Amino acid sequence: xxxxxxxxxxxxxxxxxxxxxxxxxxxxxxxxxxxxxxxxxxxxxxxxxxxxxxxxxxxxxxxxxxxxxxxxxxxxxxxxxxxxxxxxxxxxxxxxxxxxxxxxxxxxxxxxxxxxxxxxxxxxxxxxxxxxxxxxxxxxxxxxxxxxxxxxxxxxxxxxxxxxxxxxxxxxxxxxxxxxxxxxxxxxxx
Numbered sequence: 001x002x003x004x005x006x007x008x009x010x011x012x013x014x015x016x017x018x019x020x021x022x023x024x025x026x027x028x029x030x031x032x033x034x035x036x037x038x039x040x041x042x043x044x045x046x047x048x049x050x051x052x053x054x055x056x057x058x059x060x061x062x063x064x065x066x067x068x069x070x071x072x073x074x075x076x077x078x079x080x081x082x083x084x085x086x087x088x089x090x091x092x093x094x095x096x097x098x099x100x101x102x103x104x105x106x107x108x109x110x111x112x113x114x115x116x117x118x119x120x121x122x123x124x125x126x127x128x129x130x131x132x133x134x135x136x137x138x139x140x141x142x143x144x145x146x147x148x149x150x151x152x153x154x155x156x157x158x159x160x161x162x163x164x165x166x167x168x169x170x171x172x173x174x175x176x177x178x179x180x181x182x183x184x185x186x187x188x189x190x
Contacts, residue, residue: 003070017044024096027073030141030156052156053140073141074150078134079111096146113167135166152184
């Protein structure tokens with residue numbers, strides 16, 4: 001929400017400090033900032049500035065209207081929206097990592113492999129891609145889902161987004177391998 005506010009303000013060069021106190025803390029992890037408020041404040045107080053890449057997504061919303069949104073970390077299509085719904089309804093005492101893991105397992109069970117249509121654009125170049133997947137993620141940062149390393153090779157300031165597509169032959173196959181996403185080894189599973 002902050003990046004959308006800043007970039008929508010007409011003052012895109014506004015500097016932003018991060019005090020990450022959300023459920024997952026994944027963008028903070030990608031920046032290498034500790035999880036406590038004091039560690040976030042120390043990073044701000046250090047005066048060190050870091051430029052990060054920003055992605056822009058245009059998509060059709062549930063009501064059929066088109067929306068444009070900016071993102072800093074990861075944007076996903078497929079079962080990620082269902083995971084977000086489940087985590088929003090999860091009591092805070094469950095904790096981020098456990099909550100996201102359980103939400104991902106529930107979403108895997110409920111969400112079928114989908115046909116996704118994507119249009120990738122970079123300057124004047126574009127490509128339309130159709131694929132079948134349970135999740136497609138465009139990653140600027142490495143982590144989402146409270147520590148899942150969706151794109152362990154991603155760097156927030158290298159000018160490149162990593163695109164990861166996750167599919168498995170069956171739901172049970174995917175659930176059996178779901179823990180591999182925490183250490184990034186899911187990328188080696190055929």
